[in-house]
Amino acid sequence: MVVLYHIKKIVVFERISRAAVLLGFLIHTIGLGLRSYEAGHAPMLSMYETLLFYSWCTILVTIIVLLRYNECLTRLITIPLALAAIIFAQINVTPAKPLTLILKTRWFEMHVIASFAAYALFTLAFSAAVLYLTYEVYTRMPAPGRPYNNLEGETLRHLRDFQDIAKRSTLWGFFLFSVAMFAGAVWAYLAWGIYWLWEPKVIWSFIIWFYYAGAMHAYYIKEWRGRGLAIATIIGYIIVLFTYLGVSLLMKSSHSF
């Protein structure tokens, strides 16, 4: 519907799209609620549950953009990604299980919830970065050295918005990811006396943190803004995906997801 809206410029399509997203989110929320009720805890124990939670967070940030800021392009990417996560979750369905004693702590909850909220924000940043690049190529923008601020009109506004969405969601995502790493470290210290493990999941989380720290610093270099930052944001999301799914599927890790 949103694609039709952009092609035909008929407002009804956009409204239907908006309503469909809200309805889908409501159903998703009910589904997550039921799963939590069945398991007796928030959905954060298995790959299946975290994929559902990740897609829910992704749709939530999409709706925030949608409702508060009247932005209707990022969802072209975030919603398919959320759907892909749901489909992948259906391939990995696992029955609901209670939390083991070691997982019954607020630190673990905070660790998982903040991680996936951060992943969702990185997804939003990724979609804004992809749109930025697409828009830039589509409108045959000048080379990256030339700041787009010299341009005028709707194109400029769109590019500014995309860059802004990417920047702000990266900043929020980085903050939440820092909280997740902090909570994970405190929990590991209280549970096992070790806050760092020499294993792939922890090392790749460290990579995500440093990568986005570098990306945020890149924002302060004028020449790297625009296309450079958009490419960095896209690479960042690939690192996030690899850390979440790639490490779990391709490397042996103490983390179950």
Added chain:
Amino acid sequence: MKAIWRFFSSTELTIVLTILICLDAAWGSIITVKNPAVFQALDQSILFKWLGSYGKTNLEVSLWIYLLIALLSLFSLNTAVCTIDRVRAIIINKRPWRSLYPQIVHIGFLIALFGHLLGSAYGFRSPGHLILKEEVMPVPYQEGLLLRLDDIETDFSPLGELENLNTRVTLLKDGKEVLRENIQINAPLIYKGIAFYHVNQGKTTTGLILKIHREEFKVPFGGSFKTIDGNLFTLGRIMPDFATDKMGIPFSRSKAYRNPYIEIISSNGENGWLSLIRPGTRITLGDNVIELQDYIMKVYAVMNINKDPGIGFIITGSSILTVGMLLLLFLQGERVELIRRS
């Protein structure tokens, strides 16, 4: 000097270093996957001690860590120089206090990294201490400090899942009680920076209850007992999977406890092998029939004992970093939220 200072305060250097750190860590993740046993052992060691011993002679697995330390050192220097520069500029130019928020994040990061450095250089990790109920064990690297296991309380769900665990322990210094505390899952006992973790528990056999001529003896493994008529017996070797060869000499077929026997030696040099498979088994040594009445069972706990002098700095640094980011997100003139379209 100015050029060096400028070099270390540059944002470009920050970005280059983050990229190099990421690449090195990615390479390291592949090495950890290829050598899981090496890195599981490192998890239970102090990093610099490991690098100075195993790591020094096995560069194929440790080179990336040396490189990571070098890059992180440069990154810290870069962060410190940059922070000093910015703070100085803010004070000299009398810029608003909110300009300091990014520097708060930097300071938090540096404190947390310092904590990691301390924890990697000092302290200790001592895993896998088995302690029996009502017995004491010395706390590693702590002269005169003993840990006594008083009791373990456990609750299990109908499905057999552990629901509650309470390990009561007492710390004794030079024979005097200094602390009596409970250890729970996710709640270790922490005493002067030393953290005690309960990692496992169970019951183990520590001896036998034997009967000779209606007389009962509780004998720990390796212990002796004397009957009324003056015969002295000692519990000797245990064969977990008992068998005898063609010459009748006993040996153990494996290390698994499939067919355990214990040697009983009498004071006159005679010996025999008593089956431990179930109560009721017996052997005759001289005029004495020795019967296994029961086992002496004791509760045990497995404890990890660690000391990490950096943990306080890590928690403080991470908290400062988080607060700094919150200030940046909420109080920086330009609020971090999406631009509302008019």
